[in-house]
Amino acid sequence: MEDIRSMVNIANIFSTLVDFPPYPSMIIFTCGCNLRCKYCYNWAIAKDMSEVHSYSLDEVNSILDRVSSYIDGLVISGGEPSIHQSDYEFRHFLCSNSKRFLLKLDSNATIPYNPNFIDLFFGVSITIKPITYYPNRYNTLDIIRDNIDIINRSCSYKELRITVTDEIDELIASCSYILNHKHFNKDNNWKITINKAIKPESGTLMNDKWHECSYSDLENLSNYIKNKIGDIYNNKLDDNITIVNHNMEDMIAV
Numbered sequence: 001m002e003d004i005r006s007m008v009n010i011a012n013i014f015s016t017l018v019d020f021p022p023y024p025s026m027i028i029f030t031c032g033c034n035l036r037c038k039y040c041y042n043w044a045i046a047k048d049m050s051e052v053h054s055y056s057l058d059e060v061n062s063i064l065d066r067v068s069s070y071i072d073g074l075v076i077s078g079g080e081p082s083i084h085q086s087d088y089e090f091r092h093f094l095c096s097n098s099k100r101f102l103l104k105l106d107s108n109a110t111i112p113y114n115p116n117f118i119d120l121f122f123g124v125s126i127t128i129k130p131i132t133y134y135p136n137r138y139n140t141l142d143i144i145r146d147n148i149d150i151i152n153r154s155c156s157y158k159e160l161r162i163t164v165t166d167e168i169d170e171l172i173a174s175c176s177y178i179l180n181h182k183h184f185n186k187d188n189n190w191k192i193t194i195n196k197a198i199k200p201e202s203g204t205l206m207n208d209k210w211h212e213c214s215y216s217d218l219e220n221l222s223n224y225i226k227n228k229i230g231d232i233y234n235n236k237l238d239d240n241i242t243i244v245n246h247n248m249e250d251m252i253a254v
């Protein structure tokens with residue numbers, strides 16, 4: 001492939017079996033994010049990029065060339081990749097790789113999507129946060145609703161991830177608003193996944209006010225959220241809800 005120069009920094013690249021099931025995939029992490037979640041598992045990438053080794057898109061393509069016969073998918077994660085959706089070289093990189101891999105975007109969905117950008121992806125996973133994490137609260141949730149409509153029109157693989165923290169009322173407020181959106185429904189084949197936030201000692205924290213929350217606390221909160229979601233949906237989606245513990249250790253460095 002031709003040498004591609006871009007303003008997008010790629011902080012890391014891993015192989016993964018858990019981020020785009022059932023497709024064995026590579027996952028890349030773009031730098032920069034518009035949010036500042038307190039449990040952020042990728043603070044160095046999301047906020048302070050000064051100490052991040054970054055790969056050029058050309059280097060990433062070389063790695064992908066080496067593993068292309070072993071993988072089916074390429075996950076674009078971050079940070080928040082959609083902050084780069086207008087970057088021409090990044091779009092070129094995605095477009096050329098969409099011809100050999102199924103592409104999936106991991107996103108907080110809080111930036112209005114360009115439909116042409118989302119068209120490049122076979123799938124999108126969006127993560128819902130407590131409403132207090134959104135600078136403009138319901139205005140931001142309306143952007144997420146609009147983005148859900150765009151995803152419905154373009155993508156086959158649709159996942160909504162709920163990351164469970166101890167801010168349960170704020171999380172329920174966001175979930176209720178999104179799950180009650182008329183275009184978020186079973187007919188559009190959304191899969192709901194409940195993730196437990198990574199324990200503080202195993203992640204890099206945005207905010208040192210995060211207080212210790214044990215795995216059993218998170219398990220209880222996860223079950224509570226699952227029941228709440230079942231209530232919102234009159235239990236219609238119960239079979240589609242999975243609870244996973246999504247840790248960086250599940251990924252293998254190349």
Ligand code: SF4
Nearest residue numbers: 033035037040046079
């Ligand atoms: S958890 Fe995701 S959306 Fe939140 S700050 Fe980190 S990278 Fe951004």
